Amino acid sequence: xxxxxxxxxxxxxxxxxxxVEEGERPVILDVAPQPEALADIVDLGxxxxxxxxxxxxxxxxxxxxxxxxxRIIHTAANPMLTLGAxxxxxxxxxxxxxxTINVFEAARLHGIERVVVTSSNxxxxxxxxxxxxxxxxxxxxxxxxxxxYAATKQAVENLGLNYARWCNLDVVAVRFGAVAGPWRGRxxxxxxxxxxxxxxxxxxxxxxxxxxxNMDWVYSKDAAAGAVLAxxxxxxxxxxxxxxxxxxxxxxxMIDAVKRVIPGARIRIETPPGTEISVTEMEHPTDLSRSRAxxxxxxxxxxxxxxxxxxxxxxDLTVRGAKEE
Numbered sequence: 106x107x108x109x110x111x112x113x114x115x116x117x118x119x120x121x122x123x124x125v126e127e128g129e130r131p132v133i134l135d136v137a138p139q140p141e142a143l144a145d146i147v148d149l150g151x152x153x154x155x156x157x158x159x160x161x162x163x164x165x166x167x168x169x170x171x172x173x174x175x176r177i178i179h180t181a182a183n184p185m186l187t188l189g190a191x192x193x194x195x196x197x198x199x200x201x202x203x204x205t206i207n208v209f210e211a212a213r214l215h216g217i218e219r220v221v222v223t224s225s226n227x228x229x230x231x232x233x234x235x236x237x238x239x240x241x242x243x244x245x246x247x248x249x250x251x252x253x254y255a256a257t258k259q260a261v262e263n264l265g266l267n268y269a270r271w272c273n274l275d276v277v278a279v280r281f282g283a284v285a286g287p288w289r290g291r292x293x294x295x296x297x298x299x300x301x302x303x304x305x306x307x308x309x310x311x312x313x314x315x316x317x318x319n320m321d322w323v324y325s326k327d328a329a330a331g332a333v334l335a336x337x338x339x340x341x342x343x344x345x346x347x348x349x350x351x352x353x354x355x356x357x358x359m360i361d362a363v364k365r366v367i368p369g370a371r372i373r374i375e376t377p378p379g380t381e382i383s384v385t386e387m388e389h390p391t392d393l394s395r396s397r398a399x400x401x402x403x404x405x406x407x408x409x410x411x412x413x414x415x416x417x418x419x420x421d422l423t424v425r426g427a428k429e430e
Contacts, residue, residue, distance in 0.1 A: 108336070109174040111159060111208065112181035113138060114292035115284055116223065118146040119329030120178055125151045127333075132172045134164065136181070142290030145422060159204030165211040178221045178332050179208050183254075186294030187227065190254035201257035202264075209268045209276065219275040221335045222265055224258045226280045226321055226349060226391045231255040266344060277335045279328075282349030282391065285411060286325025287418040295384060296320060299377060304415050307363055307370035315356050316376035316384045321391055323349045324406035324414070334400040341399055347391040350404050350411075362408040366416055 108124060110117050113135045124131045125147055133143075134157040140149060153172065157164030159181050168174065181204060183189050183197035190197035205222060212220045233251040237243035250256040265276035283296035293301075299315065300322075306313035323331075331348030354362070356374045364370050376384060396402040406414065 107132065107173045107175050109134060109168060109172065109177045111135075111177065111179045113143050113154070114180070114290060115286055115288040115297060115325050116281070116328045116332070117178075117180040118143050118288065119286065119325050120180070120332055121152055122147040123329055123333050132168065132174065134159075134168050137291075139290035142288060145289060145418075146287065159207050160199060162207045162211060165207055166215070169211055169215050169217070174215075175217065176219050176221075176336055177208065177212055177217055178223075178336055179205060180223045180332070182223070183257075184292060186225075187231075187252055187254040188295045190257065191252060194253040197253050197257055201254070202260050205261045206264065209265065209272075209274060213268065213272050213274045217274070219277060219336060220265070221277050221279060221332055222261055223332065224262050224278045224280045224345070225255070226282050226347060227252065227255040227385075228259055228262070228280065229321075229391055230385050230387050262345060269344060276344065277341065278345045279332050279335050279348045280345060280391070281328045281331075282321040282323035282347075284323055284325055284328050285415070286328075287415060287422075288325070289422065296322070299384070300415075302377075303359070303363060303372065304367075304412055305419060307367045307372065308416065308419060310369075310371075312371045312373065313363075314373050314375045314377060315359055317356050317374045318376075318384045319353045319355050319387050320359075320384065321349050321353050321387045322408065322411070323404070324411040326414070327404045327406050330405070331396065331400065331402045334402055338400050343395050343399055346396040346400055346402070347393055348396060348402060349391050349393065350407060351393045352390045352407070353387055354408050359408060362412050365409055366412045 108131045110133045113133045132153045136158045183200040231251045232248040234245045235248035237245040268274040269276045285300035303313045
């Protein structure tokens with residue numbers, strides 16, 4: 106099965122790794138590939154890496170035709186996610202919405218078997234409205250996204266559902282929690298970078314900080330596993346699936362997890378400057394029952410396991426870097 110991964114960053118790289126381990130040779134399309142960072146995660150000799158932009162339909166069509174693509178996982182998004190979209194809403198709307206529409210259209214015209222698009226559980230938390238108790242005759246009947254990034258993700262999900270309903274295109278959305286995991290390249294959102302700095306500073310013996318928020322996380326390896334399950338699952342009744350750790354972690358619980366792996370870590374509770382909008386309070390975990398029942402998704406990494414895996418990856422990367430010097 107010829108599979109196209111659009112976007113090769115924090116999650117796309119792990120999707121490629123899983124597919125390679127399953128015997129596939131995926132094609133990756135990225136507007137600005139980072140082969141050195143990608144090579145930390147997956148053997149580049151076992152995949153095809155192409156440069157292309159989701160805002161250019163011809164890049165998508167050319168790749169689909171030349172590689173004989175049958176299924177697509179679309180992970181590309183505007184840089185810095187929530188924070189980036191608040192700073193540059195026009196760019197976020199172009200990439201997140203119009204870029205995804207280009208993917209849907211190319212897939213529809215070429216008879217692609219399934220498109221998995223990555224969404225976010227920001228749709229469970231960044232909300233306003235809903236005061237009119239669901240009375241559709243009133244103006245505030247339904248909750249609405251309260252950030253540009255959340256609004257783009259809601260649009261992507263709704264448009265995908267309508268492509269499935271009216272255009273016979275099999276679209277599935279996976280809603281990730283705040284993603285953290287191995288990646289030394291550019292990209293990732295506010296929470297991803299907070300996690301990275303928290304662990305790496307602690308390893309270097311520096312003081313780290315974490316915002317005073319309850320967060321619903323997912324490790325990048327679990328996020329990728331959920332996306333691959335959604336790509337290959339058969340007989341799906343639903344089209345939108347939560348992919349998270351299945352629990353909310355407070356700042357204190359995050360600190361405890363880090364200290365169990367890195368004894369002596371010095372961490373203070375404080376929101377890193379400029380990241381406030383990207384670390385909202387998450388009072389409850391997203392429900393994984395549908396993902397478990399239909400996809401067979403069960404997270405392998407709780408927070409301590411995620412920190413431990415990241416530490417092993419980072420130490421190995423540091424050792425390899427020292428040898429190369």
